[in-house]
Amino acid sequence: MSATGLTPLSRPSDRLTRRRIVNRAMELLAWLAAAIAVAILVIVVWSVAKRGASAINLDLFTKTQNALAQFGIGNAKQGLANAFVGSIVIVGIATLMALPFGILVAIYVNEFAPRAIRGGVSLVLDVLNGIPAIVIGIFVFGLIVAGHGQSGLAGSFALAVLMLPLVARATIEVLALVPDSLREASLGLGVPRWRTTLGIVLPQTIGGVVTGAVLAVARVAGETAPLLFTTSVVGTQMNWNPTHPLFSVPLAIFELSEADDPSSHALAWAAAFVLLMFILLTSLTARWLANRSRRKIGRVA
Amino acid sequence: MPRNGKIVRITLALVAAALLGALAVTSAGAAGKHSTDTLSGSGSSLIAPAVAVWETEYTGATIQYSSVGSGQGIKNISNRIGDFGASDAPLNKPQAAGCHGCVQIPWALTATSPVVNIPGVGPNKLKLTGSVLANIYLGNIKNWDDPAIKKINKGLNLPNLPIVVVHRSDGSGDTYVFTNYLSKVNHQWKHQVGCNTTVQWPTGIGGNKNPGVAADVAQNPGAIGYVSIAYVISNHLHLAKLKNASNNYVLPTIKSIESSAQLVKAQKIPANNKISITNPPKSAKFHNAYPLATFTYVIVPTTSPKATELKSFITWALGSKAQSSIKKLVFAPMPNVIVKAAKKTLTEIHS
Amino acid sequence: MSTFDATDKPVRRSLAGRRTRFGDLLLEGVAGAATAGALILVGLIAYKIVQGARLSVSTFGLGFLTHVGWDPVHNQFGAAVFLFGTAVTSIGALLLATPLALGVALFLTELAPSWIRGPVTALVETLAAIPSVVIGLWGILVLGPVLREHVMPFLHSTLGFIPLFGPVTTGTSVFTAIVVLTLMILPIISSISRELFLGVPSELKEAALGLGTTRWEMVRGVIFPYARGGVAAAMILGLGRAVGEAIAVSMVIGAATTGIHWNLFDAGNAIAAQLANDYSNATPGLWTSSLFYLALILLLFSLLVNLLAQMIVRRVARRQGLATR
Numbered sequence: 001m002s003a004t005g006l007t008p009l010s011r012p013s014d015r016l017t018r019r020r021i022v023n024r025a026m027e028l029l030a031w032l033a034a035a036i037a038v039a040i041l042v043i044v045v046w047s048v049a050k051r052g053a054s055a056i057n058l059d060l061f062t063k064t065q066n067a068l069a070q071f072g073i074g075n076a077k078q079g080l081a082n083a084f085v086g087s088i089v090i091v092g093i094a095t096l097m098a099l100p101f102g103i104l105v106a107i108y109v110n111e112f113a114p115r116a117i118r119g120g121v122s123l124v125l126d127v128l129n130g131i132p133a134i135v136i137g138i139f140v141f142g143l144i145v146a147g148h149g150q151s152g153l154a155g156s157f158a159l160a161v162l163m164l165p166l167v168a169r170a171t172i173e174v175l176a177l178v179p180d181s182l183r184e185a186s187l188g189l190g191v192p193r194w195r196t197t198l199g200i201v202l203p204q205t206i207g208g209v210v211t212g213a214v215l216a217v218a219r220v221a222g223e224t225a226p227l228l229f230t231t232s233v234v235g236t237q238m239n240w241n242p243t244h245p246l247f248s249v250p251l252a253i254f255e256l257s258e259a260d261d262p263s264s265h266a267l268a269w270a271a272a273f274v275l276l277m278f279i280l281l282t283s284l285t286a287r288w289l290a291n292r293s294r295r296k297i298g299r300v301a
Numbered sequence: 302m303p304r305n306g307k308i309v310r311i312t313l314a315l316v317a318a319a320l321l322g323a324l325a326v327t328s329a330g331a332a333g334k335h336s337t338d339t340l341s342g343s344g345s346s347l348i349a350p351a352v353a354v355w356e357t358e359y360t361g362a363t364i365q366y367s368s369v370g371s372g373q374g375i376k377n378i379s380n381r382i383g384d385f386g387a388s389d390a391p392l393n394k395p396q397a398a399g400c401h402g403c404v405q406i407p408w409a410l411t412a413t414s415p416v417v418n419i420p421g422v423g424p425n426k427l428k429l430t431g432s433v434l435a436n437i438y439l440g441n442i443k444n445w446d447d448p449a450i451k452k453i454n455k456g457l458n459l460p461n462l463p464i465v466v467v468h469r470s471d472g473s474g475d476t477y478v479f480t481n482y483l484s485k486v487n488h489q490w491k492h493q494v495g496c497n498t499t500v501q502w503p504t505g506i507g508g509n510k511n512p513g514v515a516a517d518v519a520q521n522p523g524a525i526g527y528v529s530i531a532y533v534i535s536n537h538l539h540l541a542k543l544k545n546a547s548n549n550y551v552l553p554t555i556k557s558i559e560s561s562a563q564l565v566k567a568q569k570i571p572a573n574n575k576i577s578i579t580n581p582p583k584s585a586k587f588h589n590a591y592p593l594a595t596f597t598y599v600i601v602p603t604t605s606p607k608a609t610e611l612k613s614f615i616t617w618a619l620g621s622k623a624q625s626s627i628k629k630l631v632f633a634p635m636p637n638v639i640v641k642a643a644k645k646t647l648t649e650i651h652s
Numbered sequence: 653m654s655t656f657d658a659t660d661k662p663v664r665r666s667l668a669g670r671r672t673r674f675g676d677l678l679l680e681g682v683a684g685a686a687t688a689g690a691l692i693l694v695g696l697i698a699y700k701i702v703q704g705a706r707l708s709v710s711t712f713g714l715g716f717l718t719h720v721g722w723d724p725v726h727n728q729f730g731a732a733v734f735l736f737g738t739a740v741t742s743i744g745a746l747l748l749a750t751p752l753a754l755g756v757a758l759f760l761t762e763l764a765p766s767w768i769r770g771p772v773t774a775l776v777e778t779l780a781a782i783p784s785v786v787i788g789l790w791g792i793l794v795l796g797p798v799l800r801e802h803v804m805p806f807l808h809s810t811l812g813f814i815p816l817f818g819p820v821t822t823g824t825s826v827f828t829a830i831v832v833l834t835l836m837i838l839p840i841i842s843s844i845s846r847e848l849f850l851g852v853p854s855e856l857k858e859a860a861l862g863l864g865t866t867r868w869e870m871v872r873g874v875i876f877p878y879a880r881g882g883v884a885a886a887m888i889l890g891l892g893r894a895v896g897e898a899i900a901v902s903m904v905i906g907a908a909t910t911g912i913h914w915n916l917f918d919a920g921n922a923i924a925a926q927l928a929n930d931y932s933n934a935t936p937g938l939w940t941s942s943l944f945y946l947a948l949i950l951l952l953f954s955l956l957v958n959l960l961a962q963m964i965v966r967r968v969a970r971r972q973g974l975a976t977r
Contacts, residue, residue: 023866030763033755034772037842040835041779047794048786067353067366071630072535100318105690108683121687123959128694130958132896134927135947139697141931142704146380164690194679198315222783224899228928233343233383235365245382250785257789257903258508260515260536265793272786283781287774372933379936399936440910465821470907472933495725498933506822506919507907507929520797521822 045276052273055266060274065236070264078263080271082238086246090152090231091221093242094159099213101160102167103202109168110175111197122172129165133225136161141229150231152242158226163216170212174205211289218282222275224250249275340610343367344374344387345474346510347529348597351409351627352387358626359617362610370510372472372498378403378600384607386600389413389474390498391575402603404650405574406643407596408618410562411530411632412553413475414593416515416538418524419445421458427541428453428550431486431580431592434543437464437525439489440504445523453544460523467517467526470507472498478595479527482579512536527593531630545592546583553591558633560587561594570642574598596639601650608652619643701951704944711938716945722909722926724935729942731949736912737922740826741901742894744916745833750887752834753841758871761849773846780839788903791832796823796904799831804917818915824906826920832900837890844886848879848968885964892957896950898924923950 063079070078109121140158145151178201186196220226227248234247249271256268340362342352349368356364369377371388378386379400392405415434417427433449436442442449446459469476477498484491494500506521508514511532518526518538525541530553533540542550551557563586564578578594581587599618601611617623624634635643708716708729719730756776760769800823811817852875860870876883906919907929913920923946934940 019866019869023868026868026871027763030755030759033752034759034764036752037756037776037779037838038772040838041775044779044782044787044790044835047790067349067356071350071353071531073350073354073630096318100315101686101689103315104683104686108680108687112680112683113687121691123962124691124694126958126962127955128690130892130896130954131694131697132898132924132950132954134896134898134924135701135951135954136697138704138927138931138944138947139700142700143696145382149380149382161693164693168690192673192675194675197679218781222785224783224785225928229932233341233367233369233377235341235367237363237365250783253785253789254899254903257785257792258510258516259512260519260532261512264512268789272789275783276786279781279783280778283778370933376933376935393935395935395937463819463821470929472930497725499724499930501721501723501725501728502908502910504910505908506824507909509907509929517822517824521800523821 048269048272048276051266051269052271052276055270056273060267060270064238065267067236070259070261072261078267080247080249080252080267082234082236083247083249083252083271084274085238085240086152086231086234087221087248087250089240089242090155090227090246090248091159091217093153093156094163094220095213095217097156097160098163098167098216099209102164102212103171103209105164105168106171106175107197107202109172111193111201125165125168128161129169133162133223134228137226137229140226145230150229150233150245152231152244152246155227155231155246155248156242158230159220159223162220162223162226166216166219167209167212170215171205171209174208174212175201177208178204207289207292211286214282214286214289218279218286221282222250222279224254227251228254338610339363339365340385340607340614341365341367341383342374342385342387342599343369343377343383344600345371345389345597346512347371347389347411347413347474347531347595348387348409349511350531350535350630351411351632354627354630355618355623358623359614361613361617364614368510370469370471370498371474371477375400375472375498375600378602381602384601384605385611387597388498388600389595389597390477391573391598392600393497397573400600400602403600404603404646405598405600406615406646407574407576407635407639408599408615408643409597409624409627409632410558410594410635410639411597411630412558412561412591412594413478413527414530414533414553414591415541415543416518416526416528416533417541418518418522418539419460419462420522421460422539424539425542425552426457427539428457428544429541430544431482435483435487435490438466438468438483438503438505439487439493440466462523465517465521465524466502466505467508467514467521467524468502468505469499469514470509471513473510474498474595474597475511475527475529476500478579478593481577482593485580531632534631543592545587545590546580547585547588547590548583549588551589551591553593553631555628555631555633557589557591558594558631560590561592562596562633562636562639563587563590565636565639570638574642574646576639594633596635603649603651605650606652608650612647612650615647616644698951701944701948705941705948707941708938708945709941709948712942712945716942717949720911722942724939727938729938729945731923731946733909733912734921734923734926734946735949737826737905737920738895738924740916740920741829741833741905741922742891744826744830745837745894746887746891748830748834749838749841749890753838753886753890754845754883756838756842757845757849758875760846762867762871773843776839776842779835780843784836784897784900785903787832787835788900791828791900791904792824795831796828799823799825799828808917815914816916818913818917820917822906822917822919824904824919825917826905827916829901829905829920829922830916832904833894833897836897836900837893840893841883841886841890844889844965845879845883848882848886849875852878881964882968885961885968888957888961888964892954892961895957896924896954898928901925902928 059077059079062081063077064082066076066078068074069076109118136158144154186200231245234245253268253271256264346368352366371390374386374388375396377383445462480496480500484496508517511529514526514528515532515536518524542552544550561578561581564581580592581590619640717731720732721730804820807817808820856874860874901922902925905925908919909921931943934943
């Protein structure tokens, strides 16, 4: 309060101090948020690692579950070999299904489709991407499994449906990055369209396509819902025939998590640890590949 | 300019992969067939320990069993997923119709039982009546020190602890047996909730299959659940005694279960083998009977490519050797009249 | 027009032309067929779900959405309990995750020293890579007991006057599901927000700072308004993810179908989780059809959410050009 009406110099600096305090508080909150997010990740990964690593042994990969041991009869060593093998087969076949499909869709969208269709197909791919995995599982059950029986192939198909938009989108992006000048040069030299696309444009994108594929694999390797109704009725024996229902790692974790005995929990943690490591490594690989291919395309342009 | 070879290679790779993919997709529909020396089945988690024992002892086909709950077992075999289904609940009319020509064959006899996790109360100590049990599951009795519970448990130090009701979240034969019993002993239950593999539970949390319920009970102080007796033993859960119609508090044992099974002698066994032996009436014969005993069924299509293997397996399972090897899991020997009916039904299966 | 054309014999040229056109047509045909296949696939999914739901829709109509109860014994089915559960868990997760995600994004774009940025970004995106079944496992065996023994009783004793924080009975509860979902949608919201914040033109930011604003005021006055639409889209995407999550939620939410409770510490249920639990044992007929009705609701909602978000995100991305990493 000043009698002369002049604002004392101390007033602005009070306001300034308050603003600085608020600013500092917000900065701290942001640091805190980041710390919490990192802490959560560390806690989860650490939990899985600690409990999982201690249960990892050769038996995990060489033996299968023992039905009797689960009910406390005898103490045969248990493992999840059939789950690991099953997952490899299922995801592998899913990749074989989704990859050419996704690449072909991307080629059509980017190289042949008129502008109007391009947007529409992109939209449809986004829609497909947004469908919850459980709905896809129910769909594949009704389409293939009902009346005929489960199989690893049905599970692969469900996973392939999930992978398709990921592979297609990644391929579309890298195809778009290939400069038109390359295509025009090739066409100008008389190379037909199809040879241009397959022999010149596509090879440029291999890095990006592989990245997209690896990311898609990382995404579906841990999916449980699509497998729940399509390839879940399995015994404890080793099986890798995809025309039979196959066990899988996510399903193993899902079932073992609801058991009551510590040995089942130990198996679940071990499987979770292996799955997590696989997915993390695959994601890191994809990231590294993405960086590499981006550098390569930069050089071509 | 890239040489022909590269284009050809890429094209061939794409085409080959696409063909492989298409082949895989189309054959997925035709898949699901199994080799002749494996029998695969799914369903009841109650019978799963017995099948595990039988798996190791049967010298015929390799048995592969997936414990997914009776409800799913029925649905699976109705969709011809696997060669047989297992369910503690007999098929109701829609299920029987949906299975398109299946028979149900009783192949074991055991019980479901209430288990509790009350701090300070040891195993086999708590006494329950059908009425109290029903009211707990109806949500009418909410705390362990409720006067209704205290009245029948004089001498037990019941804490002031809310009751955590645990039931099954999946389609369960144990649920069928349990709700079958509750429908018989409690009017409100019969009309409000009824009897089925899945019901609209008035209260409580759901655990997935017997291990899930066992886990939920073990992890929540104040919990009560119902679990097949084989799981009670393997998981060291605390049983509660149940009062039967003859006013005795009984535990599920081979003897008390066998006693309940005598109920079949008073009934005519229907052609579809649908029998209920819960809550045997008051009588000298049933003075020691356990009220939650049940038969459990194997469900088989009458027409099956594996008819021969199925018949030899089930005949073996009905035999005295197989039945006595699961006695240690508290599966009681079945009355002769049931074994006869089972074998008779078995003859309906053909390839 | 190739310079070699003049030397080609006419016969060879026309053959080359036909083969070329055939090759082009073949590739376009095969690729087009694949695309058509993708379109048909989506249509088929929608068709199958709608067809499956038809019986239930014609029996219950829209009343299905408000009917409380799921009774296979009396053939009375309603979505209200699951809609409520999905709404509470998803919105709860969104409320918890958004401030955290914005904080992380701000940290990474404005505050972090450059050597921290890369690792922390990678770490937060790694959270997105953890499969839902692993989070569910962790939720049942680690998070649930911790919440039941420490966090929930604490909240109940301090905030118990609010009906949301009622008595604590079990570790598998709506609250556990909210925490689990928060973990799962945090990375989505934060990575999209991060890219949005990076895309704010630096001239705008520098202008504000040049005028003497504190960094927070710059964020509030420049970054947030600029990125508002994109952040909304990110939140919508996170919501969609939370709504569609079946496995992790079904593992920790307790599968209680008993009515609508406001107590977060009670067990509950959600649409996707109910599908995971119940579909395997539903008898054909009204029960299975009602599950398809639930799936239809889920499908419609997810489509709506994703379309909305994608529209906004694409519009924003176009506005900002290629996002910088």
